[in-house]
Amino acid sequence: xxxxxRLEVLRAIVQDYVGTEEPVGSKALTERHRLGxxxxxxxxxMAALExxxxxAQPHTSAGRIPTxxxxxxxxxxxxxxxxxxxxxxxxxQNFLDGAVDLDDVVGRTVRLLAQLTRQVAVVQYPSLTRSTxxxxxxxxxxxxxxxxxxxxxxxxxxxxxxxxxxPFGETxxxxxxxRLNSRVTGRRFADVPQLVQDLPESFEAxxxxxxxxxxxxxxxxxxxxxxxxxxxxxxxxxxxxxxxFPLTIRPVLEALEEQVVLLKLLGESEDSGMTVRIGHENAHxxxxxxxxxxxxxxxxxxxxxxxxxxxxxxMDYPGTMGAVRAVARYVGQILxxx
Amino acid sequence: xxxxxRLEVLRAIVQDYVGTEEPVGSKALTERHRLGxxxxxxxxxMAALExxxxxAQPHTSAGRIPTxxxxxxxxxxxxxxxxxxxxxxxxxQNFLDGAVDLDDVVGRTVRLLAQLTRQVAVVQYPSLTRSTxxxxxxxxxxxxxxxxxxxxxxxxxxxxxxxxxxPFGETxxxxxxxRLNSRVTGRRFADVPQLVQDLPESFEAxxxxxxxxxxxxxxxxxxxxxxxxxxxxxxxxxxxxxxxFPLTIRPVLEALEEQVVLLKLLGESEDSGMTVRIGHENAHxxxxxxxxxxxxxxxxxxxxxxxxxxxxxxMDYPGTMGAVRAVARYVGQILxxx
DNA sequence: ACCTGGCACTCAGCCGCACCGAGTGCCAAG
DNA sequence: CTTGGCACTCGGTGCGGCTGAGTGCCAGGT
Numbered sequence: 001x002x003x004x005x006r007l008e009v010l011r012a013i014v015q016d017y018v019g020t021e022e023p024v025g026s027k028a029l030t031e032r033h034r035l036g037x038x039x040x041x042x043x044x045x046m047a048a049l050e051x052x053x054x055x056a057q058p059h060t061s062a063g064r065i066p067t068x069x070x071x072x073x074x075x076x077x078x079x080x081x082x083x084x085x086x087x088x089x090x091x092x093q094n095f096l097d098g099a100v101d102l103d104d105v106v107g108r109t110v111r112l113l114a115q116l117t118r119q120v121a122v123v124q125y126p127s128l129t130r131s132t133x134x135x136x137x138x139x140x141x142x143x144x145x146x147x148x149x150x151x152x153x154x155x156x157x158x159x160x161x162x163x164x165x166x167p168f169g170e171t172x173x174x175x176x177x178x179r180l181n182s183r184v185t186g187r188r189f190a191d192v193p194q195l196v197q198d199l200p201e202s203f204e205a206x207x208x209x210x211x212x213x214x215x216x217x218x219x220x221x222x223x224x225x226x227x228x229x230x231x232x233x234x235x236x237x238x239x240x241x242x243x244x245f246p247l248t249i250r251p252v253l254e255a256l257e258e259q260v261v262l263l264k265l266l267g268e269s270e271d272s273g274m275t276v277r278i279g280h281e282n283a284h285x286x287x288x289x290x291x292x293x294x295x296x297x298x299x300x301x302x303x304x305x306x307x308x309x310x311x312x313x314x315m316d317y318p319g320t321m322g323a324v325r326a327v328a329r330y331v332g333q334i335l336x337x338x
Numbered sequence: 339x340x341x342x343x344r345l346e347v348l349r350a351i352v353q354d355y356v357g358t359e360e361p362v363g364s365k366a367l368t369e370r371h372r373l374g375x376x377x378x379x380x381x382x383x384m385a386a387l388e389x390x391x392x393x394a395q396p397h398t399s400a401g402r403i404p405t406x407x408x409x410x411x412x413x414x415x416x417x418x419x420x421x422x423x424x425x426x427x428x429x430x431q432n433f434l435d436g437a438v439d440l441d442d443v444v445g446r447t448v449r450l451l452a453q454l455t456r457q458v459a460v461v462q463y464p465s466l467t468r469s470t471x472x473x474x475x476x477x478x479x480x481x482x483x484x485x486x487x488x489x490x491x492x493x494x495x496x497x498x499x500x501x502x503x504x505p506f507g508e509t510x511x512x513x514x515x516x517r518l519n520s521r522v523t524g525r526r527f528a529d530v531p532q533l534v535q536d537l538p539e540s541f542e543a544x545x546x547x548x549x550x551x552x553x554x555x556x557x558x559x560x561x562x563x564x565x566x567x568x569x570x571x572x573x574x575x576x577x578x579x580x581x582x583f584p585l586t587i588r589p590v591l592e593a594l595e596e597q598v599v600l601l602k603l604l605g606e607s608e609d610s611g612m613t614v615r616i617g618h619e620n621a622h623x624x625x626x627x628x629x630x631x632x633x634x635x636x637x638x639x640x641x642x643x644x645x646x647x648x649x650x651x652x653m654d655y656p657g658t659m660g661a662v663r664a665v666a667r668y669v670g671q672i673l674x675x676x
Numbered sequence: 677a678c679c680t681g682g683c684a685c686t687c688a689g690c691c692g693c694a695c696c697g698a699g700t701g702c703c704a705a706g
Numbered sequence: 707c708t709t710g711g712c713a714c715t716c717g718g719t720g721c722g723g724c725t726g727a728g729t730g731c732c733a734g735g736t
């Protein structure tokens with residue numbers, strides 16, 4: 001229902017607007033793009049595109065700017081994913097290769113993504129529920145005090161204190177540690193609850209209380225930390241947002257500080273494959289003038305967490321999508337290696 | 339050399355300016371404060387204060403605003419530290435008490451501080467070098483692969499992978515773990531290097547390579563992580579900075595993203611006792627229009643790390659200092675308990 | 677049926693101008 | 707040393723006119 005040329009006009013409008021940040025008019029369009037038609041024709045097309053809701057005028061007698069719906073069409077039909085240049089790829093690899101631990105990987109990823117896209121980057125830590133257990137460690141700190149340390153295959157470490165109802169001997173502790181690990185090492189966290197269910201029964205009566213306490217803390221940790229952690233960076237890029245600062249930037253900063261909001265943002269997208277959420281498509285009110293590009297990443301074929309960027313709806317979608325995808329791939333490789 | 343009344347005038351100017359964000363004139367001053375003198379007198383005093391460099395006019399025929407030097411005098415001589423109200427104290431305690439682990443403590447502290455002061459909060463993780471070792475754990479993940487886990491008395495956990503030159507048996511590993519712990523548990527991290535220096539010699543020749551590798555990684559971790567970690571929050575408060583947004587806010591956001599800068603910022607202050615660094619007193623260029631209020635906190639009497647806030651030079655110093663001090667105390671308590 | 681050039685119209689942004697008023701410095705008197 | 711008076715400054719604001727990019731529409735051409 002939209003002719004080929006009209007789509008072409010929309011593409012041109014999006015590209016110009018993203019570049020200049022200013023409403024684009026018919027004359028400027030014909031000059032900057034070889035559309036092969038006159039400004040008047042473009043005007044007609046623009047009127048049609050406006051009727052369909054793809055573009056809008058800020059005020060009468062100004063140029064047009066794309067609407068969220070216009071960006072949507074652009075992303076879905078008109079734009080591809082721009083692959084990175086090979087120097088960029090090499091830079092990514094070099095930068096990520098220097099990481100020493102998981103925190104470092106995530107930290108570097110955030111900085112990298114922020115720099116590449118010149119936007120705000122968000123990286124989720126590998127999810128506990130989708131990871132597998134590498135090791136469970138129990139340390140006796142005091143006669144009735146045990147520290148529980150949980151290590152995942154992605155290098156994440158969680159620790160908790162456990163208060164034992166009665167003092168717990170070193171040998172019992174070693175016993176519990178051994179049995180616990182033989183059951184859960186290499187298994188997925190999601191499966192842990194049923195794997196340890198009957199563990200207390202196999203212990204002496206006097207130790208059962210403590211065993212139960214330890215297990216309870218373990219399960220609690222799994223539940224609590226299912227609210228994942230994440231890291232953000234590149235907030236300074238928000239200053240390149242637009243001219244009407246305070247009002248735009250404020251709610252975005254606020255939203256970015258609420259982990260819950262961000263996690264929802266990343267979580268709502270499909271598991272693998274890139275998701276682009278544009279303007280009002282974002283549920284959160286403060287983010288209706290931003291777009292979110294997110295993708296899953298993982299050490300194997302399956303995604304263990306998401307990463308992405310938050311930027312103005314007026315962003316370079318192909319470039320951003322390319323950068324996000326590339327970074328996700330490299331991070332996956334790094335995690336698989338460690 | 340400055341009469342009592344002139345100091346009083348300065349105090350009034352600072353207070354009014356902090357409240358209204360607008361240059362304050364002689365007439366307004368006499369109306370809002372009971373100085374007992376006429377505007378003309380105040381004008382004379384203001385002229386004197388301006389000669390001394392404590393206040394300045396943005397343009398001729400506008401009110402006066404305090405200079406950095408003026409704020410300095412205000413903080414040093416004219417203002418106390420405003421204690422928090424008891425509801426506030428209770429709120430702090432309740433909020434911090436719910437923390438489950440160190441990350442949570444730091445996270446809650448940041449949010450709390452940001453909310454109380456309505457500024458950007460910065461909290462440093464307890465320093466490794468000033469903490470003591472609670473436990474060192476060695477886990478065999480593969481025949482020639484060991485994971486080193488370091489746990490501090492403040493609950494911080496660091497982990498590193500160690501590649502062994504030759505496979506390392508479980509018994510040797512247990513042996514090393516035991517000897518290592520007997521030497522370093524309870525000792526300060528700073529002392530660890532010399533405590534483990536001669537450890538390889540006491541092992542069989544074939545294991546010495548691995549023992550050395552493990553120790554090398556341990557020491558390396560200590561060095562690397564001496565660049566401390568920290569957490570920031572409340573950046574949304576930057577939007578309340580001033581009217582001339584983009585230019586002011588940008589360098590601040592950039593500075594806040596550079597951990598190194600922030601660590602220097604906190605580190606430069608004396609160990610305990612509160613430090614207030616005003617405007618150009620901050621070395622970093624991006625922060626010359628901000629003030630930093632920082633204080634050490636710790637589980638015992640000695641500081642293990644710093645926390646503080648970054649805000650506009652035009653801030654409520656007494657209130658901010660009060661909040662920072664109170665939060666530091668409570669965090670110290672929480673850490674001591676865990 | 678579609679493209680195109682022409683034309684009248686609109687309106688945000690940008691002067692220039694005058695005015696207002698808060699605030700100042702100075703001075704002479706108390 | 708304080709105070710009231712007074713002339714002066716100058717940033718901010720509101721108003722009017724101009725400009726120019728951009729539009730919508732129409733009539734003519736392909």
